[in-house]
């Protein structure tokens with residue numbers, strides 16, 4: 001691991017602490033960010049949407065999942081797979097059918113016949129965003145950078161105050177993939 005990765009490790013540790021301290025504000029901002037998401041043409045056009053089950057330090061995704069299903073959109077959730085791959089599987093609002101991964105995130109059960117790796121829209125999680133360049137940094141396993149390298153549809157991210165940076169405070173790398181559209185709280 002080079003100096004660059006050590007810098008990322010240090011930034012992540014500090015940023016996750018900050019997210020924990022500011023989780024009440026992030027939860028409070030989630031409703032507004034979600035309403036702004038609904039105004040985008042990317043959302044309105046999408047017939048299938050990939051998102052996540054959020055943890056308490058992330059933007060709350062529950063409302064957008066409920067609305068997508070109400071609108072007849074297919075909702076897909078990632079299941080983490082070997083070799084840091086993700087498989088996106090449909091979710092129909094049955095939270096009790098999800099299985100908590102060893103990382104603590106509820107995931108759908110794997111069914112090869114149901115996998116959909118080409119959703120119209122991917123709502124991408126992260127821990128911080130460079131709002132000028134639309135770069136992001138995640139929890140550090142590289143799942144989204146790997147997935148997005150082979151995905152060519154629309155991407156958006158919901159950015160609460162705690163994740164908003166005018167310039168990256170972490171090193172950018174060759175494999176980093178920029179988000180098409182950031183939704184910022186105002």
Ligand SMILES: Nc1nc2c(c(=O)[nH]1)N(C=O)[C@@H](CNc1ccc(C(=O)N[C@@H](CCC(=O)O)C(=O)O)cc1)CN2
Pocket residue numbers: 052053054055058078080086102103105125126138139140141142143144
């Ligand atoms: N809510 C939510 N769901 C999400 C993500 C996210 O950021 N937010 N992900 C965004 O990517 C994926 C899961 N991300 C993960 C990120 C790190 C580790 C992790 O560090 N796991 C092991 C180490 C295993 C390894 O190194 O391969 C650990 O628990 O120590 C696991 C999952 C898919 N689901």
Ligand SMILES: Nc1ncnc2c1ncn2[C@@H]1O[C@H](COP(=O)(O)OP(=O)(O)OP(=O)(O)O)[C@@H](O)[C@H]1O
Pocket residue numbers: 008125126136137138139140141142143144145146149173175176
């Ligand atoms: N497209 C890729 N192909 C192969 N390895 C990759 C790719 N993208 C990222 N990686 C590797 O994954 C690891 C984590 O990457 P990085 O530090 O960028 O994570 P991150 O931005 O926190 O992850 P994520 O995108 O999942 O949220 C690094 O070792 C990186 O080299």
